[in-house]
Each structure stands twice: as C-alpha cells, then as structure tokens.
Amino acid sequence: MKKIGFMMMTLLLLTTALTINMVWAGDAGSLGTAQTIDIYDLSTWDGVENITDATEDNLNQTVTNVTDITNVWMCNNYTYLFVRVDVAENFTGNFAIQLYVEDANGTVAGNDTLLYTNAPDIEKNDINATYLFSVWSNGTFYRYNFSDTEWTMDVNLTDTAAADFNWTRNSFVMMINLTLLSSTGEIYTGNSFKFEVFTAFEDESGWLVADYLDYGTYTITGEVIPEFPNVFLMTMLLFFAGFLLAATKKLKLFR
Ligand SMILES: [Ca+2]
Ligand SMILES: [Ca+2]
Incomplete structure (x- = not known):
C-alpha cells in the first residue's frame, strides 16, 4: 500500500514538472x-x-x-x-x-x-x-x-x-x-x-x-465592442414588438 502511495506521489511530481517545463523555446x-x-x-x-x-x-x-x-x-x-x-x-x-x-x-x-x-x-x-x-x-x-x-x-x-x-x-x-x-x-x-x-x-x-x-x-x-450586442438586442426587441403587434391583431384584442 505504501508502495502505491509512493508511486502515485512520484507520478504527480513528474506530471507537475512536465507541465511547468512545457513552454516552447521562444515562447x-x-x-x-x-x-x-x-x-x-x-x-x-x-x-x-x-x-x-x-x-x-x-x-x-x-x-x-x-x-x-x-x-x-x-x-x-x-x-x-x-x-x-x-x-x-x-x-x-x-x-x-x-x-x-x-x-x-x-x-x-x-x-x-x-x-x-x-x-x-x-x-x-x-x-x-x-x-x-x-x-x-x-x-x-x-x-x-x-x-x-x-x-x-x-x-x-x-x-x-x-x-x-x-x-x-x-x-x-x-x-x-x-x-x-x-x-x-x-x-x-x-x-x-x-x-x-x-x-x-x-x-x-x-x-x-x-x-x-x-x-x-x-x-x-x-x-x-458592445455596440454589436446592443444592435442585436435592438433588432430582437423590434422583431419581438412586431410579432406581439401581429399576434394581438390576430387575436382581435385591438378593435
Ligand atoms: Ca531585456
Ligand atoms: Ca530580450
């Protein structure tokens, strides 16, 4: 049991060392x-x-x-x-x-x-x-x-x-x-x-x-560049408003 623990510890240390050293030359x-x-x-x-x-x-x-x-x-x-x-x-x-x-x-x-x-x-x-x-x-x-x-x-x-x-x-x-x-x-x-x-x-x-x-x-x-999401949001809101208007008309909520 002690042996397995030691092996796992060694493996962990090796992995850590490899990760740290994995910086390419120049990077x-x-x-x-x-x-x-x-x-x-x-x-x-x-x-x-x-x-x-x-x-x-x-x-x-x-x-x-x-x-x-x-x-x-x-x-x-x-x-x-x-x-x-x-x-x-x-x-x-x-x-x-x-x-x-x-x-x-x-x-x-x-x-x-x-x-x-x-x-x-x-x-x-x-x-x-x-x-x-x-x-x-x-x-x-x-x-x-x-x-x-x-x-x-x-x-x-x-x-x-x-x-x-x-x-x-x-x-x-x-x-x-x-x-x-x-x-x-x-x-x-x-x-x-x-x-x-x-x-x-x-x-x-x-x-x-x-x-x-x-x-x-x-x-x-x-x-x-939040201008893009805002334009998207405005378009979606207009689309949704248009849809609501069409839906309410169809349901004859407006008389
Ligand atoms: Ca320098
Ligand atoms: Ca330099």
Whole structure:
C-alpha cells in the first residue's frame, strides 16, 4: 500500500514538472486580462499580469539600458488593446517601440521579416506577423502591414482616436483600437494572436534593434465592442414588438 502511495506521489511530481517545463523555446508566456487603462496613470495596471524579459540582454551593446526591456504588460477592454513596455532606464534620445502581431482574425498570413534588421544578433521574427505598430520618440505612430515582400505603412495613427500612447520615465504605454488587429475589422472574445515587442535605437549607422521580448500569446478577454450586442438586442426587441403587434391583431384584442 505504501508502495502505491509512493508511486502515485512520484507520478504527480513528474506530471507537475512536465507541465511547468512545457513552454516552447521562444515562447515567453500567455496573457489575457479584461481591464481599462488610463494611459497617463500607471496605477491603472494594478492586477494585470506581465511577462518578464531578461535584463541587460540588449542586442546592440552600444545602446544603453534605455532600450533594455524588463517587463511587457498587455490587457484589453471592449474597445482597445493596451500594451505597456517597461525598460531598465528612463527613455531618452531617439528610440522606437515596436509591436509585431499576427492577424487576430487568423486569416491573413504575415511574415517573419523585421522592419529594422541591422542588429548584430537578430535577423528574423519568431512569428508570422501581419501587423506592426511602431511608435518613434518624435511622436509618430504608424501601423504597417506586410504586403508582398515588405512592411508597408498603411494607417497613420498619429492624430487619430483609434490609437494613442504615452511614456513616463521607463514605462511606455500604447492603446490600439481592437479592430486594427484584425484583417476583417472584426474581433471577438477568445481571438488570440502571437506578439513580439522590440525596442530600437538610432545611432550614426541608422536604426538598430536593441532588445526584444520573444513571442507571447494574447487572448482577447471580456466583453468586446458592445455596440454589436446592443444592435442585436435592438433588432430582437423590434422583431419581438412586431410579432406581439401581429399576434394581438390576430387575436382581435385591438378593435
Ligand atoms: Ca531585456
Ligand atoms: Ca530580450
């Protein structure tokens, strides 16, 4: 009897160990939290999970820790995806924060090409990225899509309500309308996509990738774009009202 107990205990421990180790190479983790963020208030991130990136793993060592990613946070509410990138030191100089994502609708294939490829140790993206959201320290914010053989700017997000960003010391926050993540413009709870976050820095040779968070997976969580259910509800109510009217007429309740 003792033997069986011991065997079961060993099996349980083995299973636990295997489960913990079942993270594929490159996969940094999974996120999915429904929460509304004020991009100007970091305390609104309380309770949101994040993924830790190694410190001092900057690919280009001439670049300071300004671009050394330490933590990546992600959550969504019914309209926006919120992304927060923490770095080791206060952002200064010319930098870029870049979010590569797969099509949240899962229909349009992307590519593993990077916009900035001249970093010494990285040539390719781990994921099949369809969209790239890039913000530069000069205030420009663009969405790119991968068409044919290259990344093409397709939406200028700089002065639109569809997206916004803010950075405070070493935390960078961006918000992106959920429809911008999907090739059909439609997105639902449970849709998931792989993402990667890169930081880039400009020196005399041009833009260089400085650090990246190897891919993670994000799952859209909570109620999404409530305009759709409301329209559905209104239609159903109208239909029901019409049905009631027809029924009462037929029953000659109205004379
Ligand atoms: Ca890092
Ligand atoms: Ca890294």
